[in-house]
Amino acid sequence: MTQGERRTTARRTVLGAAGATVLGASTALAAGTGAAQAADGRTAAADRAHGGGRGYRALPVPTVIAHRGASGYRPEHTLGSYRHALDLGAHVIEQDLVPTKDGHLVCRHENDITGTTDVADHPEFASRKTTKSVDGTSYTGWFTEDFTLAELKTLRAKERIPGTRQKNTLYDGRWTIPTFEEVLRWAEDEGRRRGREIWLHVETKHPTYFRSLGLGLEERLAKLLRRYGRHRANSPVFLQSFEPSSVQRLSKLVDSPGVVLLSGAASRPWDFVQAGDPRTVADLVTPEGLRWIASYAQGIGPTLDLVIPKDASGRLGDPTTLVRDAHAEGLILHPYTHRNENAFLPVDFRRGTDPTAYGDSFGALKRYLGTGIDGLFSDNPDTALLGAADLTARD
Numbered sequence: 001m002t003q004g005e006r007r008t009t010a011r012r013t014v015l016g017a018a019g020a021t022v023l024g025a026s027t028a029l030a031a032g033t034g035a036a037q038a039a040d041g042r043t044a045a046a047d048r049a050h051g052g053g054r055g056y057r058a059l060p061v062p063t064v065i066a067h068r069g070a071s072g073y074r075p076e077h078t079l080g081s082y083r084h085a086l087d088l089g090a091h092v093i094e095q096d097l098v099p100t101k102d103g104h105l106v107c108r109h110e111n112d113i114t115g116t117t118d119v120a121d122h123p124e125f126a127s128r129k130t131t132k133s134v135d136g137t138s139y140t141g142w143f144t145e146d147f148t149l150a151e152l153k154t155l156r157a158k159e160r161i162p163g164t165r166q167k168n169t170l171y172d173g174r175w176t177i178p179t180f181e182e183v184l185r186w187a188e189d190e191g192r193r194r195g196r197e198i199w200l201h202v203e204t205k206h207p208t209y210f211r212s213l214g215l216g217l218e219e220r221l222a223k224l225l226r227r228y229g230r231h232r233a234n235s236p237v238f239l240q241s242f243e244p245s246s247v248q249r250l251s252k253l254v255d256s257p258g259v260v261l262l263s264g265a266a267s268r269p270w271d272f273v274q275a276g277d278p279r280t281v282a283d284l285v286t287p288e289g290l291r292w293i294a295s296y297a298q299g300i301g302p303t304l305d306l307v308i309p310k311d312a313s314g315r316l317g318d319p320t321t322l323v324r325d326a327h328a329e330g331l332i333l334h335p336y337t338h339r340n341e342n343a344f345l346p347v348d349f350r351r352g353t354d355p356t357a358y359g360d361s362f363g364a365l366k367r368y369l370g371t372g373i374d375g376l377f378s379d380n381p382d383t384a385l386l387g388a389a390d391l392t393a394r395d
């Protein structure tokens with residue numbers, strides 16, 4: 001049996017399980033029993049659909065990955081956002097990692113914490129405001145690598161885009177910045193409580209930049225993964241990075257599945273820039289480039305535009321061959337990022353003129369999921385789960 005045939009077989013098997021999980025969760029929610037109770041009440045079959053120690057090939061397909069938690073509803077990268085994502089039924093919860101000055105890994109999308117914490121309201125840290133170049137771009141603000149963990153823990157998280165997600169500001173100040181170790185402990189607790197594995201999707205942010213500061217991410221991450229038993233090929237965790245060398249480095253430290261993130265076709269990974277490697281993402285999505293990725297990783301995380309490009313007016317065009325080509329190399333695809341608001345949807349799926357209003361998110365999901373991608377990062381995991389259930393119903 002070829003890799004492609006194995007993948008097809010696994011896909012058919014888990015599609016059924018995915019539908020059961022999705023429908024089970026949404027039915028319980030509709031009945032008003034509470035999302036947490038719905039999760040506790042999952043059947044053994046549904047538990048198995050979330051891996052059950054059998055690795056990523058046993059995950060429901062399409063796999064719904066809660067992007068920075070349920071970031072459409074709560075300030076991103078907080079335990080509140082992660083917990084809400086689980087309550088909504090997300091299959092996998094994403095963390096982005098950056099380090100503190102004293103070498104702890106914390107969950108933030110970027111090291112500049114100006115926009116996602118109340119650091120600007122702390123006069124004791126006013127002098128830490130600075131300008132620095134990260135991966136060739138200049139930023140002015142406050143940076144995690146200039147704070148000890150104890151100092152960072154005095155800050156509170158807040159909504160990144162309050163103008164778009166005003167309702168989420170209700171939760172501003174409620175949670176601290178979680179460390180990755182806290183998330184690992186939380187995942188263990190939630191796993192026991194819900195009776196299933198809690199899958200994580202962990203990204204190393206700016207790994208070359210941090211290594212140049214003596215704050216290498218991969219060894220610290222691998223140590224924590226080993227401590228919490230997530231270092232095996234069948235562990236419930238994906239390790240992702242926009243820098244292929246970070247995924248390669250991790251693959252030498254642990255056996256957990258790796259995913260190479262791919263930005264726009266013309267972009268160049270920062271580690272390539274630093275190493276003088278001339279390849280761009282356009283080179284990496286060729287059969288040759290994908291074969292190279294498959295030599296050390298199990299998947300790719302392309303921007304959705306690499307799966308279905310938009311035309312000049314912002315409308316969805318025809319799918320590329322990326323899904324077929326990646327699958328031919330045995331790679332799974334976890335593209336990013338689905339969001340419900342008009343501002344983030346292709347032009348042909350927007351409704352009305354308010355950029356903050358929800359558009360035809362299900363219409364967009366139908367197009368994207370219909371390409372055969374294996375999973376999807378979403379700020380609105382409940383919407384993505386229903387979109388995935390629609391897909392299953394059509395099969």
Ligand code: G3P
Pocket residue numbers: 067094096109203240261301336337377
């Ligand atoms: O890691 C997948 C997706 O999250 C990549 O985009 O910028 O949100 O980390 P970003």
Ligand code: CA
Pocket residue numbers: 094095096203
């Ligand atoms: Ca990410």
